Amino acid sequence: MSKPKTPNYHRQRFLLVLLELVGGYLSKTDFQKLLFLSQQEIECSYYDFVPYHYGxxxxxxxxxxxxxxxxxxxxxxxxxxxxxxxxxxxxxxxELARVSYFARKYKNYRGIQLVRFVYEHYPYYAIHSKIAKDLLDNHFYQAVIHAQEKLKSDENGLFTIGYEGLSFEKYINELISHDVHLLCDVRNNPLSRKFGFSKGVLSQLLPKFGIEYIHIPELGIVSENRNNLETKSDYVKLFKSYRNSLPQKEESLKRLSGLLDKHKRVALTCFEKQHDLCHRHCISEYLENIRNIKVIHL
Structure with missing residues (x-):
């Protein structure tokens, strides 16, 4: 049987080499932990990580x-x-030399010892762990609690965020770091070819991080109205038209305002990285004008 074709992405080749150099056989948990440590200690950034159930x-x-x-x-x-x-x-x-050194350094770290090492040195990634309390000494567990407390905010806030240029994990970390309680998707069509950013994935995974998800398509802009946006004046015309349409979206805007009252810290999301090139800034400006609320563009 012939050897499989070399993967297209370097990150995938890195993953294979790492697996080979650590022995070619790992538990899924050890794989995630060693891959995480490799990204911290080797000069590379192929993968980002979130604080999940086991770190x-x-x-x-x-x-x-x-x-x-x-x-x-x-x-x-x-x-x-x-x-x-x-x-x-x-x-x-x-790069192979660096990965080889890393593999030798952590050759004896597996299982609980490896998980504990990561929790002790990177407490943020243990904030949602199901096992941190049982696994860590009190000193290190308090560091996890401190990491949790640092993220909490009593202030109400409205945020906007675009996922352009972000990995799914960096996007989640942005929401966590600003203590967002609800993500409101204001895309007309909540589908994306980019990993993690379709409605199905967001609605399934966000609650695992304590973040609720809702889609309000009525606040979106239909795709055909976004065609041929090439100059600043094109965007000015688009957003002027969108602002003029907001009175017809009163029911959806009232719904969004009610969600702000309920969840206190809400983020509006769409694709564009720059908020001023996305209609979400029109929505946030509208709410800012009718309510005493702080808007932060992430």
């Missing part, structure tokens, strides 16, 4: 594992990942 977790990495399994590079059996093909020839010599 640092990359949804993108898990998606890549599934893709690589489908291509024949590895297999998963229960909670274990096993490499099927050698892959060190996928990486440049200098």
């Amino acid at each position: 640092c977790y990359s949804f993108q990495a898990q998606s890549d594992i599934e893709m690589l399994e489908s291509k024949g590079w590895l297999q998963t059996v229960g909670a274990e990942i096993q490499l099927l093909e050698k892959s060190v020839d996928c990486m440049a010599r200098d």
Whole structure:
């Protein structure tokens, strides 16, 4: 049987090399923890992580594992990942040397010892852990509690955020770091080819981080009205038209205002990185004018 085709993305090649150098066989938990540590200690940033049920977790990495399994590079059996093909020839010599050093450094860290090490050194990633209290000494567990408390805010707030240029994990961390309680999706069509940003994924995963999700398509702009936006004047015309339409969206705006009363800290989301190139800033300005609320564009 021929060797599978080399993965297109360097991050996936990195993942394969790391698996090979740590022995070619890991539990899924150990894989996530070692991959996380590699991103902190090696000069690379292929994957981002969120604080999940058992600590640092990359949804993108898990998606890549599934893709690589489908291509024949590895297999998963229960909670274990096993490499099927050698892959060190996928990486440049200098980076390979750094990964090799990392693998030797952590060769004896597995299981509970590895999880505890990550929790002790990176307490933020244990804030949603189901096992931190039982796993850590009181000193280190208090560091996790402190990390949780630092994120909390008693102030009401309205935020806006676009996912352009962000990984799913960085996006989630932005919401967590600003103590957002509800994400309000104001896209007309909440689908995305970018990993993690379709309505189905957001509505399924956000509650696992204590963030509710709601989609209000009536506040979106239909796709055909966004075609051929090339100059600043094009955007000015689009947003002028959108502002003029807001009185016809009164019911949806009242609903959004009620959600602010209920959830206290709400983020409006759409695609564009720059808020002034997205209609979400028109919505936030409208609410800012009728309410005494602080707006922060993330």
